[in-house]
Amino acid sequence: MAGALNPGGGGAASGVFGALRGWLLAPSLIVIGFFLLAPVCMMLIYSFLTKDFRGGVIWEFSLAAYDQFIFDRGLFGDEPPKIEWIYITIFWRSIWQAAIATILCLVIGFPTAYFIATRPAATRTVWLFLVTIPYWVNLLIRTVSMKFLIRDTGPLNEWLIQFGVIDTPIHVINTNIAVQLGLFYSYLPFMVLPIYASVERYNFALSEAARDLYASRWTTLREVLLPTVKPGIVAGCILVFVPSLGAFLAPDLLGGAKTFMIGSLIEEQFKGNAGNWPFGAAASMILLTVVLIVLMIYARQQSRAEERGH
Amino acid sequence: MAAPGSDIRRYPGFLPITILCLVMLYAPLIIVMIYSFNDSRSITSWGGFSLRWYEEVFFGLEAAKFKVAALNSLFIAVMAGITSTVLATAAALAMIRGGSFRGKPASFALINLPLMVPEIVTAVATLIFFSTIGFTRGVATILVAHIVFCIPFAYLPIAARLQGIESVYEQAAMDLYASRAQAFWQVLMPLMLPGIISGFLLAFIISLDDFIITNFVKGAGVETLPTAIFGAVKQGIKPNIMALSTLMLLISVIFVTISYFVGKSGAKSSQ
Numbered sequence: 001m002a003g004a005l006n007p008g009g010g011g012a013a014s015g016v017f018g019a020l021r022g023w024l025l026a027p028s029l030i031v032i033g034f035f036l037l038a039p040v041c042m043m044l045i046y047s048f049l050t051k052d053f054r055g056g057v058i059w060e061f062s063l064a065a066y067d068q069f070i071f072d073r074g075l076f077g078d079e080p081p082k083i084e085w086i087y088i089t090i091f092w093r094s095i096w097q098a099a100i101a102t103i104l105c106l107v108i109g110f111p112t113a114y115f116i117a118t119r120p121a122a123t124r125t126v127w128l129f130l131v132t133i134p135y136w137v138n139l140l141i142r143t144v145s146m147k148f149l150i151r152d153t154g155p156l157n158e159w160l161i162q163f164g165v166i167d168t169p170i171h172v173i174n175t176n177i178a179v180q181l182g183l184f185y186s187y188l189p190f191m192v193l194p195i196y197a198s199v200e201r202y203n204f205a206l207s208e209a210a211r212d213l214y215a216s217r218w219t220t221l222r223e224v225l226l227p228t229v230k231p232g233i234v235a236g237c238i239l240v241f242v243p244s245l246g247a248f249l250a251p252d253l254l255g256g257a258k259t260f261m262i263g264s265l266i267e268e269q270f271k272g273n274a275g276n277w278p279f280g281a282a283a284s285m286i287l288l289t290v291v292l293i294v295l296m297i298y299a300r301q302q303s304r305a306e307e308r309g310h
Numbered sequence: 311m312a313a314p315g316s317d318i319r320r321y322p323g324f325l326p327i328t329i330l331c332l333v334m335l336y337a338p339l340i341i342v343m344i345y346s347f348n349d350s351r352s353i354t355s356w357g358g359f360s361l362r363w364y365e366e367v368f369f370g371l372e373a374a375k376f377k378v379a380a381l382n383s384l385f386i387a388v389m390a391g392i393t394s395t396v397l398a399t400a401a402a403l404a405m406i407r408g409g410s411f412r413g414k415p416a417s418f419a420l421i422n423l424p425l426m427v428p429e430i431v432t433a434v435a436t437l438i439f440f441s442t443i444g445f446t447r448g449v450a451t452i453l454v455a456h457i458v459f460c461i462p463f464a465y466l467p468i469a470a471r472l473q474g475i476e477s478v479y480e481q482a483a484m485d486l487y488a489s490r491a492q493a494f495w496q497v498l499m500p501l502m503l504p505g506i507i508s509g510f511l512l513a514f515i516i517s518l519d520d521f522i523i524t525n526f527v528k529g530a531g532v533e534t535l536p537t538a539i540f541g542a543v544k545q546g547i548k549p550n551i552m553a554l555s556t557l558m559l560l561i562s563v564i565f566v567t568i569s570y571f572v573g574k575s576g577a578k579s580s581q
Contacts, residue, residue: 016484018407020403020404025400027397028397035454036432036458108334115328134339138518140540144342144547148342208318221321246428248429249522280434284430284435288431
């Protein structure tokens with residue numbers, strides 16, 4: 001990254017700490033390699049093993065986990081396989097919910113980020129600080145707070161009834177909307193920060209030129225500003241979409257049985273009654289694959305954009 | 311053009327959306343805070359101001375359980391914070407000041423791997439790993455898991471800070487016959503300190519915040535504050551949980567505010 005343009009690094013190609021870098025780097029890499037990379041590989045192996053009924057696995061190769069995800073073979077396994085829609089639906093719903101949460105974050109987050117980035121430098125940091133504080137509050141507590149607020153008998157419904165806006169409580173909790181709202185609430189700052197960073201770097205002389213050439217305010221926004229700050233928008237969308245996809249707390253606390261998402265499905269295999277470790281490992285692998293594909297597409301576009309820039 | 315500068319930047323409607331955004335971010339938290347002072351047993355109706363739920367958090371029936379959970383959380387967060395900050399500082403020195411070397415992109419990817427893998431997947435993988443090697447689940451397994459995902463969070467501010475410090479400082483120290491250790495401890499370290507403090511605070515809060523991974527790798531009967539709260543909330547939101555949440559919320563806000571001012575003073579001193 002920026003190491004390429006290390007100032008003063010011309011003479012000492014490997015820096016003052018170059019000789020020690022192996023020793024300095026090794027501990028972090030060993031810890032992450034041993035306790036994350038190796039476990040992920042082990043999880044991949046587990047997804048091809050046979051399930052044990054008391055949780056855990058029997059060390060016998062089996063494709064049962066992936067088979068269960070995709071095919072329905074009937075109760076005794078002797079019927080011709082049909083596509084099993086339950087898990088595909090859960091997966092599809094997760095993608096859909098994460099996408100809607102991302103759009104919500106973008107619609108609210110872009111104007112907010114833009115507004116903050118165009119404040120004078122002194123007040124800018126204060127606005128930014130205000131937006132980031134809630135992110136540092138425990139995610140569980142934030143989700144519980146949201147649940148408290150939007151319950152059928154919660155303060156929001158109570159007030160709306162009291163002020164005569166509605167007669168019966170609006171039923172939001174345990175619906176898709178509640179989950180989307182929860183995901184939106186969980187990850188909104190992730191959208192604001194990268195967009196803010198790219199708008200802050202934006203050269204407003206470009207907008208000025210567009211306006212001088214009789215482009216309207218909104219045409220300038222659409223044709224000049226948005227294409228320029230697009231990298232920030234894409235980064236924000238990924239930062240919201242990826243954690244939303246595998247989220248557990250928002251769907252579990254704010255949603256009901258009909259809003260089951262992939263995170264809950266996985267959790268149930270290990271903590272709940274289902275107790276099917278290979279299936280949980282397979283579902284995790286599928287989730288991880290989707291996330292890595294999204295990240296790889298992003299990385300490729302990013303490097304292509306950089307090539308074009310130079 | 312009439313008024314250049316501010317006029318061109320302004321879009322009508324963006325200020326109201328920003329305010330809406332802040333209201334949406336803060337409303338749930340502020341309402342829980344207010345209701346934690348509610349004297350009424352029912353969590354819906356307002357029954358006057360009272361501190362009774364705070365009393366219940368500290369002295370009530372579940373006080374002992376929450377105390378143990380809080381101590382666990384604090385111990386794990388402090389240990390994970392310190393360990394990951396030390397590891398991340400060393401890694402940042404190698405990555406930013408170690409020149410270019412083979413495997414640098416791969417090292418960078420590995421350090422950031424915990425950020426790329428979805429939390430629930432990390433949780434599953436870690437659980438499978440510990441159960442395969444036959445490690446008893448408990449505080450130790452939680453701590454190891456936390457250190458792993460705290461490393462990139464500690465790394466980011468430390469590396470950013472180090473990138474902002476020109477390498478002439480330690481080179482000058484070396485030219486004046488300082489040893490490499492002296493160049494680090496007496497020259498570079500003081501300059502890096504704001505980044506290291508931010509890195510530690512970030513790792514500390516991230517560890518304190520974690521629910522999903524902890525929930526998977528904790529043993530039976532071992533609780534941290536988030537898992538204890540989650541267990542309690544499953545039976546319905548009670549006022550003492552709101553009081554406890556308010557306390558945790560305030561702790562987070564205090565920590566972030568400290569981190570903000572440390573970062574600010576750091577930015578000033580480097581100019």
